[in-house]
Amino acid sequence: MFCIPITEHSQVAAARRAAIHLARQAGLNDTDTGRAALVATEAATNLVKHASSGQLLMRSLDGAGIELLALDRGPGMRFIGECLRDGYSTTGSLGIGLGAITRLAAMWDIYSVPGKGTALLAWVREGQRSGALPAPESGRVPTLEIGAICWPMPGEDVSGDAWACELRPGRGLLVVADGLGHGPGAAEAAQLAVQVVRAHPTGEPTALLGLMHGALRHTRGAAVAVVEVDLGRQQVTFAGVGNIAGTLITAAKPHPFISQNGIVGHHVRKIQAVNAPWTAEAILILHSDGLAGRWNLGAYPGLNTRHASLIAGVLYRDFTRGRDDVTVLVVKQQSGSR
Known part of the structure; x- marks a missing residue:
């Protein structure tokens, strides 16, 4: 597992390098390793822009894939749906970071409370992308x-x-x-x-x-x-x-x-x-x-x-x-x- 403290922009590159290293260890191909690097870059950049500081944790998943978990105690998000939309920004940026993560990830989930911070989860798996946390289905074998x-x-x-x-x-x-x-x-x-x-x-x-x-x-x-x-x-x-x-x-x-x-x-x-x-x-x-x-x-x-x-x-x-x-x-x- 990697735990990268993110307090300023220079640490974004360290997060990207760690994601590449972990993705290669997990057996991801070059395309999926590139996706992992982009997800780590966007997540770390968001921590600097919106929370001032936070942590990016990364670990290998069973099988081919890695998990990225961005944690902060920043201002949080009042309207998560708006924040996921490309072009929405509270800092004057292009507003594509969170939306890009959700498109690149095999699975993603988010929890945010205004005034208490945000936790963002993303999985990058071989050949999989654009998958939100699945909605409940009836009839499935419990796992x-x-x-x-x-x-x-x-x-x-x-x-x-x-x-x-x-x-x-x-x-x-x-x-x-x-x-x-x-x-x-x-x-x-x-x-x-x-x-x-x-x-x-x-x-x-x-x-x-x-x-x-x-x-x-x-x-x-x-x-x-x-x-x-x-x-x-x-x-x-x-x-x-x-x-x-x-x-x-x-x-x-x-x-x-x-x-x-x-x-x-x-x-x-x-x-x-x-x-x-x-x-x-x-x-x-x-x-x-x-x-x-x-x-x-x-x-x-x-x-x-x-x-x-x-x-x-x-x-x-x-x-x-x-x-x-x-x-x-x-x-x-x-x-x-x-």
Whole structure:
């Protein structure tokens, strides 16, 4: 993942170069790499023009493609539809930046609140363009939508956090791990926990935590949460050790999950799973302690209807502590399959 701070025009070029590098790593051809570069350029330019400062986050998607997420705390947009129209500008420019992004992207979504800022999401995928977030369709097999941000603490080159998801028809298996401390040693422990899930994609959360406890014995250990979302049974199963926070948000109220005390790889008294009902409108949020726990999704009207990546981005923007590795993982039922 790249996280490019955008505070002035010279950093737009850095964002463009990072997008090109990531697109080539993701296997995109020259045409699609060019689209990625243009999307990054327009998004970064908008941050400078309209928000004065912000961040552009980029990561590879499974398969050929990259995700770009532009975050700011600027003035926001009162009329998003107008802002998408070519020729509309509040700064005297040509007013084609946001419209160009929506035409170039395979999928895009946006969340903006006047006075609080904007989050813009765009995917660039091989051979795909001009695709807004799909409208709900009836009769589709339910699938899960994933949004994630994982970034090291300031001054570190690698994050001591890690996350992964294994998606199968009707089921999702998710893990967030926070290695003890920071730097390469923490990253080793967190990555080993993730590798256990990768190696056992059909495993159950408690069994997987047991396997991790053995695999991490020679490391400094980690806090880990493993979650299974079973769409067929409409059930969430959570098992955690340490300080990974998990919250299931439904129409009724937020339901926090409780992890057991301990450090995976060193001392774990017991591993216990907790079940909760899953609904089509539910949102699952997992995060490490690099994110402050005082967030309230209800304070962001309409955000629960947006893409999972936008939810993760807004929480990261507004609640990252800035002195620790941070991971935010958001899971919801895909917009087109509710």
